[in-house]
Amino acid sequence: MAIWNPWRGCHKKSEGCANCYIHRANSRKGINTDIIYKTEEFYKPIEKDKKGNFKIKGYQTVFLCFNSDFFVEEADEWRKEAWEIMKTRNDISFLFLTKRIERFRIGLPDDYTDGYDNVTVCTTIENQLRADERLAIFKELPIKHKMITIQPMLERINILDYLDSTIECVIVGGESGNNLRPLNYEWVLDIREQCIEKNVGFEFRQLGSTFIKDGSTYKIARQYLCAQARQANINYKRV
Numbered sequence: 001m002a003i004w005n006p007w008r009g010c011h012k013k014s015e016g017c018a019n020c021y022i023h024r025a026n027s028r029k030g031i032n033t034d035i036i037y038k039t040e041e042f043y044k045p046i047e048k049d050k051k052g053n054f055k056i057k058g059y060q061t062v063f064l065c066f067n068s069d070f071f072v073e074e075a076d077e078w079r080k081e082a083w084e085i086m087k088t089r090n091d092i093s094f095l096f097l098t099k100r101i102e103r104f105r106i107g108l109p110d111d112y113t114d115g116y117d118n119v120t121v122c123t124t125i126e127n128q129l130r131a132d133e134r135l136a137i138f139k140e141l142p143i144k145h146k147m148i149t150i151q152p153m154l155e156r157i158n159i160l161d162y163l164d165s166t167i168e169c170v171i172v173g174g175e176s177g178n179n180l181r182p183l184n185y186e187w188v189l190d191i192r193e194q195c196i197e198k199n200v201g202f203e204f205r206q207l208g209s210t211f212i213k214d215g216s217t218y219k220i221a222r223q224y225l226c227a228q229a230r231q232a233n234i235n236y237k238r239v
């Protein structure tokens, strides 16, 4: 797994951004996350070493924009070139998350038709309002590989109308940190049932630091959030 951050910085967009880990981490370092800038690793996937080999090896997944949103407004002028780079490195699987799926068509290359085989787009939602806003748009877009992330999950959400064979997986998780919003296990199981009904993959990625199960509230240390989600053993692989 490799990471490619062609630009950094992001603006808070919706309820799920309230405790954004990028903003939190940057503020501890005195960095203003609202300043968006193109990084010196913009061309990283197509950089070659002295022998003429790509520095980033092929046949792996590269996560991009983990310190930003691929569709953040300031990156409109850079995005077309980033798409071209992904098209060039068709031996790599690229994956990015976004809360701005409504901006998908801004900066698309002219030859983009029904999507690139090597790019997975993951739309993130956090409540019913954002699910209805974003997933209705997402459903209609020409993207070869689609995923949905519900993290942090802030309430019970019905996404049944948006689940079909084009959605490969739904990932669910809570917030990590002190005194943040709780994740209720019943909401998680409810999404799982929706995924099974529509034969869409499901992954319980992490508990919330505040976690409600069977009416009781638990405080979970950060280092156990993912491990305990795995222990729940409720992931579903579509058939």
Ligand code: SF4
Pocket: 010, 011, 012, 013, 014, 016, 017, 020, 021, 022, 023, 067, 068, 069, 099
């Ligand atoms: S869109 Fe993502 S990166 Fe940007 S502020 Fe919200 S949570 Fe953070």
